Amino acid sequence: MLRIRYDADPDFCAILHFVGNPDEELAVIDQLLSDEILLKLIAADLSQRYPHTTQTGRNSTLFRVIVRMLVLKxxxxxxxxxxxxxxxxxxxxxxxxxxxxxxxxxxxxxxxxANLIQGETLKQFNQRLTVYATQLQITQGKRMRTDGTVVETNIHFPSDNSLLVDGVRVLTRLLQQARRLLLQHNCSVNTQLFRNRHRTARRISRRIDSLSRTRTQRGSEQRKQAYEKLLEVAQACLKQAQGVQRLIQNIKSLPAEKLSQALRLFIPRVIQVIDQTHRRVFQLQKVPSSEKLVSIFESHSDIICRGKTNVLVEFGHKVWLDEVDGGIISNYRVLYGNPHDTQQWRDSLEQHQQQFSHPPKQVSADRGVFSQPNENLASELGVEQIILPKSGYKSQQRQQHEKQRYFRQGRYWHNGVEGRISYLKRSFGFNRCLYRGDLGFERWVGLGIIAHNLTIISRALVQKTQSRFKPN
Structure with a gap:
C-alpha cells in the first residue's frame, strides 16, 4: 500500500539539533519540496503501479522519500x-x-x-516551480531566450558490424534463458537450436574492423566477404530465436511470458539491422535516417546532424529549452526526429503565454529560427522586441534594423543561453542520458530541468537573504 510519510522521530530531531543546520540552499529546496501540490502530481503516477496500490498490499516505500531521493540524485x-x-x-x-x-x-x-513517473507529470512539476519563481519575484517572464541542444543516448557508435554483433549477443542470451526454461518444464530440446554463435560473430566483426583500415581493392573485397559471413551468422541466430519463440508459446508461466515479450521486442530489431546492412554494404544504397536503427537497445535514438564543425553527427534527441529572466527554464520539449528550428518558435511563444498569461516583452533566438512568418507571429502576439537575426543576404533596411541598440543588446543577452546549456551538460547530465527507453529519456531530461530550477531558485533566495542582512 502506498504510504505518504514517516512520523517525525523526536530522538532524530534532538541529534539533528546538535549536528547543526544544513546548507542554506538545501534548506530552501527542502521547503519547496514540501508543497502538497507538487507531491500530489508524483503520487498520482506512483499510485498506478498496481490496480489497488493506494488501498491494499504491504507497506511500500514512502513516496515523499522517493521524490526527495530522486531530486537529490x-x-x-x-x-x-x-x-x-x-x-x-x-x-x-x-x-x-x-x-x-x-x-x-x-x-x-x-x-x-522512478520508472512510474511520466514525462508529462514532470512538465507540470516544472510549471509549478516556475509559478513559485514568479511569486518569489525571481522571474517576471518579461524576457525569453530559446534554443535547442542535443542530449545523447547511452549507446556506442553504430557501425553495421557492431549492430549485428549486438543482435547476435542479445538473441544468444535469450536462447540460453529459453533452454533453461524448457528443461525445467521437461520439454525435449534440440541442442542445435541453442547453439551459441556470439564468439563467431565477434571474430568476424574484428576482422571487418581491421579490413576497414585498408584502402585497396583486395581489402574491400575481403571486407565484403566478411560481411557475408557475419550476415549468415546473424540470420542463423535469428532463425534459432524464431524457432524457440514458437516453442515457449505453449508454456503458461510468468518467466515464459517475459521471455516471449523480450523475443517479440528484439527479433524485429535484428531483422531491421540485417536489412539495412544488406542495403548499405551490398546494394550500396543510402538508407534514409528515418529507416535506420542505430541501437538494438535504444531504438528510439535519432540521427541528428546540426552542422557543427567539431561534431558531425549525434545520436539521441534534440531538447528545446525556453529560458526566462532570472535563469529559470520555464518550458522544455523533447523533439523526435530532426525537426527544423523554425518549427519551435510558435510552441515557445504559446507556452510562455499560457504559463505567464502575457507575452514576453523581449524574445530572442538564433539565426536558424529566423523566418518572416515567425517574426510576424511574435508581433501579432504582442511581443515588443523581437530578436531574430537573419542569415544570408540582408537588405540595407534589414542591416539597419539589426544595428538598433535594443537588437544588439538583445543579442548580447541571448548569448547567455549557451552558458545555460553548458551548465546543464556539466552539472545535470545533459551530455548523455543514462535512463533507458524513450520514457526514460523524457524522465532524465525532466528531472534534470527540475534540479536545475530548484538550484537557481534556492541560490536566488539565499542571495536575497544575505544581501538583506548584510551590514552597510
Whole structure:
C-alpha cells in the first residue's frame, strides 16, 4: 500500500539539533519540496503501479522519500547507489529525504518506483516551480531566450558490424534463458537450436574492423566477404530465436511470458539491422535516417546532424529549452526526429503565454529560427522586441534594423543561453542520458530541468537573504 510519510522521530530531531543546520540552499529546496501540490502530481503516477496500490498490499516505500531521493540524485548528478550511500551516512540528508532512522530503499526499489513517473507529470512539476519563481519575484517572464541542444543516448557508435554483433549477443542470451526454461518444464530440446554463435560473430566483426583500415581493392573485397559471413551468422541466430519463440508459446508461466515479450521486442530489431546492412554494404544504397536503427537497445535514438564543425553527427534527441529572466527554464520539449528550428518558435511563444498569461516583452533566438512568418507571429502576439537575426543576404533596411541598440543588446543577452546549456551538460547530465527507453529519456531530461530550477531558485533566495542582512 502506498504510504505518504514517516512520523517525525523526536530522538532524530534532538541529534539533528546538535549536528547543526544544513546548507542554506538545501534548506530552501527542502521547503519547496514540501508543497502538497507538487507531491500530489508524483503520487498520482506512483499510485498506478498496481490496480489497488493506494488501498491494499504491504507497506511500500514512502513516496515523499522517493521524490526527495530522486531530486537529490539529479541535484548532485550521481548514481542510485551513491545517492543511497550518501543519504545513509548523513544525518542532514536523512532529514532532507524525511527518512529519519528508518531503513533506506534499495536501488532496485528506487528504480522501479522512478520508472512510474511520466514525462508529462514532470512538465507540470516544472510549471509549478516556475509559478513559485514568479511569486518569489525571481522571474517576471518579461524576457525569453530559446534554443535547442542535443542530449545523447547511452549507446556506442553504430557501425553495421557492431549492430549485428549486438543482435547476435542479445538473441544468444535469450536462447540460453529459453533452454533453461524448457528443461525445467521437461520439454525435449534440440541442442542445435541453442547453439551459441556470439564468439563467431565477434571474430568476424574484428576482422571487418581491421579490413576497414585498408584502402585497396583486395581489402574491400575481403571486407565484403566478411560481411557475408557475419550476415549468415546473424540470420542463423535469428532463425534459432524464431524457432524457440514458437516453442515457449505453449508454456503458461510468468518467466515464459517475459521471455516471449523480450523475443517479440528484439527479433524485429535484428531483422531491421540485417536489412539495412544488406542495403548499405551490398546494394550500396543510402538508407534514409528515418529507416535506420542505430541501437538494438535504444531504438528510439535519432540521427541528428546540426552542422557543427567539431561534431558531425549525434545520436539521441534534440531538447528545446525556453529560458526566462532570472535563469529559470520555464518550458522544455523533447523533439523526435530532426525537426527544423523554425518549427519551435510558435510552441515557445504559446507556452510562455499560457504559463505567464502575457507575452514576453523581449524574445530572442538564433539565426536558424529566423523566418518572416515567425517574426510576424511574435508581433501579432504582442511581443515588443523581437530578436531574430537573419542569415544570408540582408537588405540595407534589414542591416539597419539589426544595428538598433535594443537588437544588439538583445543579442548580447541571448548569448547567455549557451552558458545555460553548458551548465546543464556539466552539472545535470545533459551530455548523455543514462535512463533507458524513450520514457526514460523524457524522465532524465525532466528531472534534470527540475534540479536545475530548484538550484537557481534556492541560490536566488539565499542571495536575497544575505544581501538583506548584510551590514552597510
Amino acid at each position: 539529479h541535484l548532485r548528478s550521481i548514481s542510485y547507489s551513491k545517492t543511497i550511500k550518501q543519504v545513509n551516512e548523513s544525518i542532514v540528508l536523512r532529514q532532507f529525504c524525511r527518512v529519519y532512522f528508518n531503513p533506506l530503499p534499495t536501488k532496485s526499489t528506487l528504480l522501479r518506483w
